[in-house]
Amino acid sequence: MEQKGNADRFEQAAELLPQRLRRLALALPEHRKERAEELRLRTQRPMTVLTDEGELSVAAADRDALVTAADLEQMIASLTEYSRYASMETLRRGYLAVRGGFRLGVCGSVVLRDGAPYNLKDFSGLALRIVRERIGLAAEVTEKLFDERGAFLSTLILSPPGGGKTTLLRDAIRCLSLGSEAHPALRVAVIDERSEIAVSCGGCAQTELGPHTDVLDGCPKAIGIPMVLRAMNPQVIAVDEITAAPDIAAICAAAHCGVGLLATIHADGTDELRRKPLYRALLEEGVFRRAVVIERKDGARRYLTETLECCAPPAER
Amino acid sequence: MLRAAGGALILLGGLAARQSALEAGRRAQRTRRELAEALERLEQEVRLCLVPIPRLLARRGYGAEAGRFFRRASEGAASESFAERWARAAAALPLDEQERADLADLGARLGGEAESVCAALRLAAARLRERHAREEPQRRERERLTTAFCLGASALLFILLV
Numbered sequence: 001m002e003q004k005g006n007a008d009r010f011e012q013a014a015e016l017l018p019q020r021l022r023r024l025a026l027a028l029p030e031h032r033k034e035r036a037e038e039l040r041l042r043t044q045r046p047m048t049v050l051t052d053e054g055e056l057s058v059a060a061a062d063r064d065a066l067v068t069a070a071d072l073e074q075m076i077a078s079l080t081e082y083s084r085y086a087s088m089e090t091l092r093r094g095y096l097a098v099r100g101g102f103r104l105g106v107c108g109s110v111v112l113r114d115g116a117p118y119n120l121k122d123f124s125g126l127a128l129r130i131v132r133e134r135i136g137l138a139a140e141v142t143e144k145l146f147d148e149r150g151a152f153l154s155t156l157i158l159s160p161p162g163g164g165k166t167t168l169l170r171d172a173i174r175c176l177s178l179g180s181e182a183h184p185a186l187r188v189a190v191i192d193e194r195s196e197i198a199v200s201c202g203g204c205a206q207t208e209l210g211p212h213t214d215v216l217d218g219c220p221k222a223i224g225i226p227m228v229l230r231a232m233n234p235q236v237i238a239v240d241e242i243t244a245a246p247d248i249a250a251i252c253a254a255a256h257c258g259v260g261l262l263a264t265i266h267a268d269g270t271d272e273l274r275r276k277p278l279y280r281a282l283l284e285e286g287v288f289r290r291a292v293v294i295e296r297k298d299g300a301r302r303y304l305t306e307t308l309e310c311c312a313p314p315a316e317r
Numbered sequence: 318m319l320r321a322a323g324g325a326l327i328l329l330g331g332l333a334a335r336q337s338a339l340e341a342g343r344r345a346q347r348t349r350r351e352l353a354e355a356l357e358r359l360e361q362e363v364r365l366c367l368v369p370i371p372r373l374l375a376r377r378g379y380g381a382e383a384g385r386f387f388r389r390a391s392e393g394a395a396s397e398s399f400a401e402r403w404a405r406a407a408a409a410l411p412l413d414e415q416e417r418a419d420l421a422d423l424g425a426r427l428g429g430e431a432e433s434v435c436a437a438l439r440l441a442a443a444r445l446r447e448r449h450a451r452e453e454p455q456r457r458e459r460e461r462l463t464t465a466f467c468l469g470a471s472a473l474l475f476i477l478l479v
Contacts, residue, residue, distance in 0.1 A: 082371060084430070086367045
């Protein structure tokens with residue numbers, strides 16, 4: 001059943017391609033559509049589909065699937081609704097959130113202004129990511145994120161890139177927002193800086209995040225966390241991929257206001273987390289009390305829940 | 318009786334000729350006014366909310382002429398680009414050739430960065446407003462002359478006939 005859903009999602013993603021390439025993508029065998037994670041287009045290269053077997057060409061003869069610069073321009077124009085200014089903020093950061101819950105990674109020549117990326121031109125590659133929801137994936141894990149009094153414990157989701165952190169985070173948000181027999185529903189505010197969690201389009205979250213979830217889309221975490229704290233009275237704030245010191249400062253400030261936090265970090269496990277200087281502050285402050293580590297073994301994912309002890313430096317203990 | 322009916326028909330014909338001669342000018346002025354207002358609205362929405370142009374065109378309340386133009390600009394084959402659709406719709410506007418060409422060019426400038434899109438929309442709206450203001454006294458003068466000519470000619474025919 002889930003496999004059939006995957007093939008449907010692939011076909012929806014293929015609808016976003018230029019006509020010639022769409023035909024090739026739709027002609028792929030079903031088993032390949034079901035396992036497709038991304039469609040990749042590079043100029044003067046054949047279009048490929050990324051699966052767990054690697055990148056495979058979508059056509060038997062490479063020249064049939066050859067991607068031109070005009071194909072990329074046409075695709076970007078169509079996905080930005082011929083109004084590039086409306087997507088400029090995300091485009092300059094290298095992606096577009098696309099109607100239907102897809103995400104388009106964009107590569108090309110970066111136009112710099114005052115040393116910061118201002119725009120992208122001469123597109124050279126696109127990666128159409130087929131965002132998939134796994135409804136119910138986090139149900140079991142989420143139950144372990146509460147203390148004996150039923151209070152939510154701030155949690156970090158850890159795995160290397162491509163490990164499934166965002167998929168787990170998305171469903172954990174849904175579970176917290178929905179509540180369960182053991183725990184009441186919580187108001188969750190999502191700071192979706194890169195539009196990867198809700199994949200919002202025109203003000204609508206395109207993924208299922210539960211009935212009590214508010215999404216602040218396209219906003220940097222360090223700015224968005226105080227905004228939702230002031231405006232939305234959240235019980236839990238969820239963010240994806242903490243990578244910068246200002247994000248950590250905002251998270252610490254929110255934790256001191258009594259709000260629960262749910263976040264993801266690129267790390268193999270808690271040991272690697274402790275070794276990274278950037279994240280030490282989080283651990284020293286005792287902001288997060290639980291860690292969910294995603295392990296991949298024999299193609300299957302396991303979710304290990306660990307308790308994070310406060311590791312304040314000796315002088316402060 | 319027959320003469321009176323013929324005379325009445327001549328007068329009615331004169332009025333109809335006047336109406337049709339004036340309607341083209343009035344429609345052009347109406348189109349300029351509505352389009353200028355609509356383009357200013359687009360500019361405001363782009364500047365404040367960065368809403369994509371096709372979504373703005375799909376909204377209502379632009380006035381009959383501007384609404385018709387926006388509907389035409391939104392419809393078309395999938396293979397046709399937005400600029401091509403916009404240019405095709407501009408070609409059908411009841412304006413003079415130079416104005417149609419200016420508006421057709423605008424379509425190609427609506428996809429860039431927000432400041433340049435807003436500037437292009439403001440410029441197009443200002444041109445339409447300027448032309449509208451310039452045409453208005455001339456249109457009134459033309460209306461007076463046309464009315465005088467049509468009514469005078471039909472009155473003369475009426476007198477000759479009756």
